[in-house]
Amino acid sequence: MRERFYKIGEVSEMLDIEQYTLRYLENSLKLKIKRDERGDRQYSESDLDTLKLIMELREKGLNTTAIKMALENVEQVEETRVAPVNDNLLTTNIPELLALAQQIVVQNEEMLDNNKLLTERINRLEEKVEKRNMERERKIDEFLTLWKNEQEGKNKSWLSKLVGK
Amino acid sequence: MRERFYKIGEVSEMLDIEQYTLRYLENSLKLKIKRDERGDRQYSESDLDTLKLIMELREKGLNTTAIKMALENVEQVEETRVAPVNDNLLTTNIPELLALAQQIVVQNEEMLDNNKLLTERINRLEEKVEKRNMERERKIDEFLTLWKNEQEGKNKSWLSKLVGK
DNA sequence: ATTTACCTAATAACAAGTTATGAAGTAAGG
DNA sequence: CCTTACTTCATAACTTGTTATTAGGTAAAT
Known part of the structure; x- marks a missing residue:
């Protein structure tokens, strides 16, 4: 590599x-x-x-x-x-240790940054999923409700009017 | 003296x-x-x-x-x-080395905590998505059943028209 | 053929650290 | 009393390191 x-x-x-x-x-x-x-x-x-x-x-x-x-x-x-x-x-050597420690700190900071980014991504993801699911559910529910109403005999629901005939 | x-x-x-x-x-x-x-x-x-x-x-x-x-x-x-x-x-610099070590420990603890939180959140998220999918499937099934009934009987429902033949 | 991204080198502009000066005050000693 | 040697505080003046800009040039990609 x-x-x-x-x-x-x-x-x-x-x-x-x-x-x-x-x-x-x-x-x-x-x-x-x-x-x-x-x-x-x-x-x-x-x-x-x-x-x-x-x-x-x-x-x-x-x-x-x-x-x-x-x-x-x-x-x-x-x-x-x-x-x-x-x-x-x-x-x-103590200087060695010191240098190593400094490197570790740098690396850790990088990891912390990464963590922060991951958190943000999860936030966005959660929000997205939540929103999408809600929307989809809403649509399906609405549809089902109307469908059921239709099934029960109401021919003149507002939806059928709206759709045209 | x-x-x-x-x-x-x-x-x-x-x-x-x-x-x-x-x-x-x-x-x-x-x-x-x-x-x-x-x-x-x-x-x-x-x-x-x-x-x-x-x-x-x-x-x-x-x-x-x-x-x-x-x-x-x-x-x-x-x-x-x-x-x-x-x-x-x-x-x-022994004191600095110690200070750095402490800093590292703090950083690592922070990261570990963060990781744990992130893991939990991901778990919940996955679970949620799974659950939502199940629910959605159920509803779709329900819908399909109704749709089938429709097909077998009323040919002129608004739904069939809407969907297109 | 024009844009993009890099290069060097010179230099301007700014910020900060440091050196230096001055004013105003206090106490000790000749 | 006056000089000497300190003090603090403010500020001027200088130096240096760093940032930023500009000009002029090369190579590759659009």
């Missing part, structure tokens, strides 16, 4: 960050974003996570240089993930 | 920091500097160390908020006496 990449326009849409801001962050934070044959930026999922993290740290009021430091930590964590993990608790 | 304190003029001289800058740092970084009976600032040795550290971090380009974080770190580390103070001031 090939990794998916996003163009800067998509990223801008998804993360609600202006395109020039994305370019600015790339320069100021020295992010290395892939380019395709034509030179267009290709953002990977990992890049998206990084950007989310960056925005969070920004909201916290962290400086560009501070964010740079934090990112270095995250990179280290991901590098060491490849290597066999035989370190016990004593040798475990 | 009583601790020695320095007045702002002395500190300014020793560390080559303007007095107004010292006051500014106290405010922006929320340092708690002792005051004497008259309200004059009294800088302790520890305060001097802190100030030196602050200037270093500043030179590195760290933000006020980043420095604030770093300072909290130092405090915590000195309190817990767990680890020697290394140069990873920004990231060796």
Whole structure:
């Protein structure tokens, strides 16, 4: 399964960050974003996570240089993930944990957003179903009532008049 | 042996920091500097160390908020006496790690609750739809029965005309 | 052939953090 | 009494980081 990449326009849409801001962050934070044959930026999922993290740290009021430091930590964590993990608790790096925790927070926020979306969808769905069922039932009931009346002999019900003859 | 304190003029001289800058740092970084009976600032040795550290971090380009974080770190580390103070001031942040962990727990609980609610709602929704369908089927059956009767007898009912032959 | 979406680079415009200055007040000491 | 060294508070002046705009250019799709 090939990794998916996003163009800067998509990223801008998804993360609600202006395109020039994305370019600015790339320069100021020295992010290395892939380019395709034509030179267009290709953002990977990992890049998206990084950007989310960056925005969070920004909201916290962290400086560009501070964010740079934090990112270095995250990179280290991901590098060491490849290597066999035989370190016990004593040798475990706190920065590693911190970076991981930050990632988890980002992921969780994403999940929370997802949850919210699901809730909205269910709301709409419930409303829809309710409305539709009511309507259908109403129509059938109406029809049946009229039909029954008709059956009982009333030839001149308003419906038959209305329908014509 | 009583601790020695320095007045702002002395500190300014020793560390080559303007007095107004010292006051500014106290405010922006929320340092708690002792005051004497008259309200004059009294800088302790520890305060001097802190100030030196602050200037270093500043030179590195760290933000006020980043420095604030770093300072909290130092405090915590000195309190817990767990680890020697290394140069990873920004990231060796046990309190922050704990705070993050708590945040994660809260988020996860929220998500779990939400998930449970969503599941219940979906269950109810499905049940409802099922029930409605049953009901509708019943009514249609009823209708069909009547329709059959109609077909077998009265050829000129308004319904048959309406439906079209 | 025109629109769309991307690129770079320069620069304007704005916001915020910081440095610096000044006014007005208090207490200690020569 | 006058100077010195503090205090607070307000504000001016400057610096910097960031946002936003513009111009000029390429490639692909309509």
